Amino acid sequence: xxxxxxxxxxxxxxxxxxxxxxxxxxxxxxxxxxxxxxxxxxxxxxxxxxxxxxxxxxxxxxxxxxxxxxxxxxxxxxxxxxxxxxxxxxxxxxxxxxxxxxxxxxxxxxxxxxxxxxxxxxxxxxxxxxxxxxxxxxxxxxxxxxxxxxxxxxxxxxxxxxxxxxxxxxxxxxxxx
Numbered sequence: 001x002x003x004x005x006x007x008x009x010x011x012x013x014x015x016x017x018x019x020x021x022x023x024x025x026x027x028x029x030x031x032x033x034x035x036x037x038x039x040x041x042x043x044x045x046x047x048x049x050x051x052x053x054x055x056x057x058x059x060x061x062x063x064x065x066x067x068x069x070x071x072x073x074x075x076x077x078x079x080x081x082x083x084x085x086x087x088x089x090x091x092x093x094x095x096x097x098x099x100x101x102x103x104x105x106x107x108x109x110x111x112x113x114x115x116x117x118x119x120x121x122x123x124x125x126x127x128x129x130x131x132x133x134x135x136x137x138x139x140x141x142x143x144x145x146x147x148x149x150x151x152x153x154x155x156x157x158x159x160x161x162x163x164x165x166x167x168x169x170x171x172x173x174x175x176x177x
Contacts, residue, residue: 016063017060017063017064020060024056027049027056030049
């Protein structure tokens with residue numbers, strides 16, 4: 001379409017405009033010649049040239065209007081091509097952004113699934129930890145109890161040895177005083 005309009009504007013319509021303008025000038029000259037340069041005015045010839053003059057003006061206007069329309073269409077095509085390039089760039093940019101967002105969403109989904117798995121495993125881990133702490137606490141209590149029982153037993157033995165030894169042994173100088 002652009003090539004057609006450029007061809008008409010530069011070659012075809014340029015010749016048509018020149019031809020129409022030449023017709024206007026020719027008819028103007030003939031009207032002048034038939035009214036001012038002759039001794040007797042032939043009104044039929046003057047009217048005929050006046051009609052041709054008006055037709056030439058109309059033809060010139062029509063050709064120029066067509067030329068303007070084609071020029072506008074050529075400009076519109078250039079604008080359309082520019083708009084198309086801008087739209088292509090925008091769509092390319094949107095596609096890149098969309099791909100980036102898609103990658104981010106996949107990454108977030110993976111992290112979310114990992115987080116959900118960790119949260120679901122949390123009650124079991126808490127239960128294991130509490131059970132282990134309870135076992136450790138009970139073992140510590142049993143050890144303390146065993147130490148206390150062992151200490152108490154040792155002390156009892158020690159006291160009973162002292163009692164036995166003090167009842168059978170002769171009084172010492174420290175005991176008598």
